[in-house]
Amino acid sequence: MTDPDRIGTTVLGYPRIGPDRELKRAVEGYWAGRIDEAELHQTARTLRTDTWRELRAAGLDTVPSNTFSYYDQVLDTAVLFGALPERFTRLGLSGIDTYFAAARGVQDAPALEMTKWFDTNYHYLVPELGPGTAFTVAGSKPLDEYREARALGIETRPVLVGPATFLLLSKAADDAPAGFRPLDLLDSLVAAYVELLGTLHDEGVRWVQLDEPAFAADRTPAELDALARAYQVLGAVGKRPKLLVAGYFGELGDALGVLARAPIDALAVDLVTHPSTVDAVAREGALRDKEVLAGVVDGRNIWRVDADTALARAATLLGTAAQVGVTTSCSLLHVPYDVDREAGIDARVRGWLAFARQKLDEVVLIGRALAQGTDTVETELARARAAVADRAGAHDLRDTRVRARLDALRPEHTRRAPYAERAAAQRATLKLPDLPSTTIGSFPQTGQVRKVRAAFRAGRIDEANYRASMHAEIEKVVRLQEELGLDVLVHGEPERNDMVQYFAEQLDGFAATEHGWVQSYGSRCVRPPILYGDVSRPKPMTVDWVSYAQSLTARPVKGMLTGPVTILAWSFVRDDQPLADTARQVALAIRDEVHDLESAGIRIIQVDEPALRELLPLRAREHQDYFAWAVDSFRLATSGVSNSTQIHTHMCYSEFGDILPAIEAIDADVTSIEAARSRMEVLGDLGDAGFSRGVGPGVYDIHSPRVPSVDEVSSLLRTALDAVPLERVWVNPDCGLKTRGYPEVEPALRNIVTAAKRVRAEHSA
Numbered sequence: 001m002t003d004p005d006r007i008g009t010t011v012l013g014y015p016r017i018g019p020d021r022e023l024k025r026a027v028e029g030y031w032a033g034r035i036d037e038a039e040l041h042q043t044a045r046t047l048r049t050d051t052w053r054e055l056r057a058a059g060l061d062t063v064p065s066n067t068f069s070y071y072d073q074v075l076d077t078a079v080l081f082g083a084l085p086e087r088f089t090r091l092g093l094s095g096i097d098t099y100f101a102a103a104r105g106v107q108d109a110p111a112l113e114m115t116k117w118f119d120t121n122y123h124y125l126v127p128e129l130g131p132g133t134a135f136t137v138a139g140s141k142p143l144d145e146y147r148e149a150r151a152l153g154i155e156t157r158p159v160l161v162g163p164a165t166f167l168l169l170s171k172a173a174d175d176a177p178a179g180f181r182p183l184d185l186l187d188s189l190v191a192a193y194v195e196l197l198g199t200l201h202d203e204g205v206r207w208v209q210l211d212e213p214a215f216a217a218d219r220t221p222a223e224l225d226a227l228a229r230a231y232q233v234l235g236a237v238g239k240r241p242k243l244l245v246a247g248y249f250g251e252l253g254d255a256l257g258v259l260a261r262a263p264i265d266a267l268a269v270d271l272v273t274h275p276s277t278v279d280a281v282a283r284e285g286a287l288r289d290k291e292v293l294a295g296v297v298d299g300r301n302i303w304r305v306d307a308d309t310a311l312a313r314a315a316t317l318l319g320t321a322a323q324v325g326v327t328t329s330c331s332l333l334h335v336p337y338d339v340d341r342e343a344g345i346d347a348r349v350r351g352w353l354a355f356a357r358q359k360l361d362e363v364v365l366i367g368r369a370l371a372q373g374t375d376t377v378e379t380e381l382a383r384a385r386a387a388v389a390d391r392a393g394a395h396d397l398r399d400t401r402v403r404a405r406l407d408a409l410r411p412e413h414t415r416r417a418p419y420a421e422r423a424a425a426q427r428a429t430l431k432l433p434d435l436p437s438t439t440i441g442s443f444p445q446t447g448q449v450r451k452v453r454a455a456f457r458a459g460r461i462d463e464a465n466y467r468a469s470m471h472a473e474i475e476k477v478v479r480l481q482e483e484l485g486l487d488v489l490v491h492g493e494p495e496r497n498d499m500v501q502y503f504a505e506q507l508d509g510f511a512a513t514e515h516g517w518v519q520s521y522g523s524r525c526v527r528p529p530i531l532y533g534d535v536s537r538p539k540p541m542t543v544d545w546v547s548y549a550q551s552l553t554a555r556p557v558k559g560m561l562t563g564p565v566t567i568l569a570w571s572f573v574r575d576d577q578p579l580a581d582t583a584r585q586v587a588l589a590i591r592d593e594v595h596d597l598e599s600a601g602i603r604i605i606q607v608d609e610p611a612l613r614e615l616l617p618l619r620a621r622e623h624q625d626y627f628a629w630a631v632d633s634f635r636l637a638t639s640g641v642s643n644s645t646q647i648h649t650h651m652c653y654s655e656f657g658d659i660l661p662a663i664e665a666i667d668a669d670v671t672s673i674e675a676a677r678s679r680m681e682v683l684g685d686l687g688d689a690g691f692s693r694g695v696g697p698g699v700y701d702i703h704s705p706r707v708p709s710v711d712e713v714s715s716l717l718r719t720a721l722d723a724v725p726l727e728r729v730w731v732n733p734d735c736g737l738k739t740r741g742y743p744e745v746e747p748a749l750r751n752i753v754t755a756a757k758r759v760r761a762e763h764s765a
Contacts, residue, residue, distance in 0.1 A: 008061030009368075010060050012064065012209070012327055021517050052149050052156065058361060067331065071523075072521065078125075104703070105706050110704065121569060122334065126170065126171050129182045130176040130180065162211050162212040194234065197240040216249040216251065243266070249330060271296050278316050282316050290321055292321035296314050297328045302339070326363055336516035345511050397532065397574075426646045434729075435717070436731065438486060438488035438558065439486065441558070441608070441736045443490070470545070482553060491557060499566075509536065512529050512530075522703075540593060542597065559594075565609050580632075580633075591637045648668060652674040671695050676708070699731060701733075713756075718759060
């Protein structure tokens with residue numbers, strides 16, 4: 001770092017799972033007892049070392065630290081400040097095992113609730129706080145990692161979740177008194193931050209980054225006042241490092257003025273999500289004594305930066321701040337590591353892409369152009385311009401047939417008969433009992449299943465052998481469900497690598513990566529496909545597999561599809577046309593699949609939309625437009641079937657209260673939702689909103705190794721029936737079972753079926 005008083009060019013965070021998911025394998029190996037704690041920590045140290053060296057070698061002026069996590073940065077913050085619920089701390093476990101117990105749960109201590117990190121596909125663990133929560137500096141992780149980097153000769157900037165955001169993301173503990181809000185604990189938490197800042201200052205830390213993304217969303221005057229109070233105190237600390245506050249995922253709105261007037265030293269702003277933010281920042285006179293970091297390189301998508309536009313946005317801020325640096329719009333946690341490893345992607349498409357490693361170069365390029373002039377980097381700028389121009393001129397990305405089909409659609413193409421008519425027809429056709437039991441779709445994917453898929457992909461076995469292996473797995477899953485007594489079966493999805501990637505690999509307009517892993521939560525990683533052109537379905541994608549399962553049983557088998565909103569949310573999506581247009585193209589492809597499933601005799605079709613809440617804009621003024629196209633795309637995908645064909649959808653790990661209008665408007669016959677960790681809280685919201693269709697509140701938290709007892713599931717079902725009539729309640733896990741093992745799944749499902757029968761009998765009596 002050439003000037004310790006400046007941040008200059010930097011990134012707000014970096015991927016932490018390892019280019020080949022080294023952290024995932026180490027963590028899961030530790031959970032399974034294959035490696036010990038020392039080996040787990042050594043893997044983590046290696047990953048941190050590699051990251052810091054890579055960031056320094058790229059030419060950044062400053063390097064962040066404390067961006068590593070074994071599971072989640074919000075959980076790390078709760079541990080750091082001694083804010084874990086007693087049910088975990090009293091277990092008598094080691095520090096790392098207590099940490100993982102809070103993340104995953106153990107038999108006698110359910111895990112912390114998990115939900116989406118703003119409008120991303122990352123999930124964080126929700127702290128539980130009460131009036132008795134006593135914040136202290138109970139851990140040393142930021143200090144330890146700073147020392148670790150310094151021992152390598154690398155000066156770093158520790159990164160922490162900011163105090164206001166931490167409290168706004170927390171929930172009141174179940175035993176907290178009515179009216180308590182986590183934000184009531186602000187003064188206590190800020191005092192702990194003051195202590196930590198003093199410790200870091202004494203260690204020689206020059207800068208600390210405090211992330212406050214909660215203020216990219218609508219906030220009340222009281223919440224804005226809390227932000228102001230927090231940074232008035234933190235900024236006034238006599239012994240502290242310089243403070244960088246990072247606001248990202250959108251415009252800061254009124255919080256911009258609050259932070260501009262606060263006694264902090266630097267502010268990072270997202271100039272990608274809402275480009276007009278640059279004008280608001282330029283007008284903010286109170287920033288003249290601060291460094292402003294212009295977030296002009298997209299931290300959430302993978303298209304190469306338009307360097308001229310990014311440079312112009314950053315240059316607009318010159319003169320409005322003491323210094324202007326260049327950074328990413330948010331942490332690079334949300335993109336894969338390195339596009340140069342993707343040999344399987346068409347070379348032309350690959351030239352349009354920038355993963356985390358390439359984004360480092362983009363930040364450095366724009367930073368140098370801003371500080372030294374464009375003449376000093378003219379060759380690099382020319383290459384960047386050529387890539388952007390090549391993509392803009394790729395007219396073959398437009399499919400006239402797809403666009404003509406969409407132009408021909410009319411409002412009646414997204415309508416179905418009234419729910420009451422459909423429900424009567426479905427009861428007559430399906431003849432299901434009260435409280436019908438089912439699962440969400442996937443069953444555990446064993447090592448053998450994955451080996452067969454890998455062998456087929458590599459050409460080591462032919463299609464006939466592959467299909468025979470998959471048929472054998474499907475039959476095993478069907479027979480197991482019959483033996484367990486489930487009422488509606490699934491085929492288990494052994495052929496699917498991921499609920500979005502599987503479809504993307506069969507749709508035109510998508511490219512799939514080989515190494516493009518991104519953390520979703522904990523050790524769970526996904527490879528988001530790249531949606532680069534117009535979307536269409538060349539042939540059926542699921543019909544053969546589901547039809548085979550249905551041929552094995554007299555019980556109904558659900559067809560399993562992923563909805564258009566979720567396919568968009570969990571892909572890297574083209575940014576050269578409105579998202580609504582892209583959603584309609586995907587919906588048309590799913591619609592074709594729905595109709596083919598119905599024609600094959602499948603009478604229950606589930607179109608999952610777990611990301612419906614995820615894409616909801618953070619500002620309320622944008623909600624109506626989003627709901628309009630999101631609902632329209634789902635209804636386009638699921639309409640046109642007969643009244644007797646039952647349409648299900650599934651949503652998980654979201655704050656459902658924000659999307660209740662959309663849950664009602666999509667008009668699915670049955671909606672299954674996460675509810676186990678939150679103890680059925682969502683059902684009260686649904687009842688208050690007048691939701692009148694079938695609902696399957698989850699009774700088994702599949703993200704935890706716990707096996708729920710019959711009594712526990714029965715209690716959850718009775719709670720559900722207090723809010724929803726018997727004839728509309730389904731019984732199911734929170735989510736798919738893909739990540740669990742059969743030793744957990746079989747007893748859990750057996751208990752679910754037993755509980756459903758028990759509560760059904762209670763009501764019959």
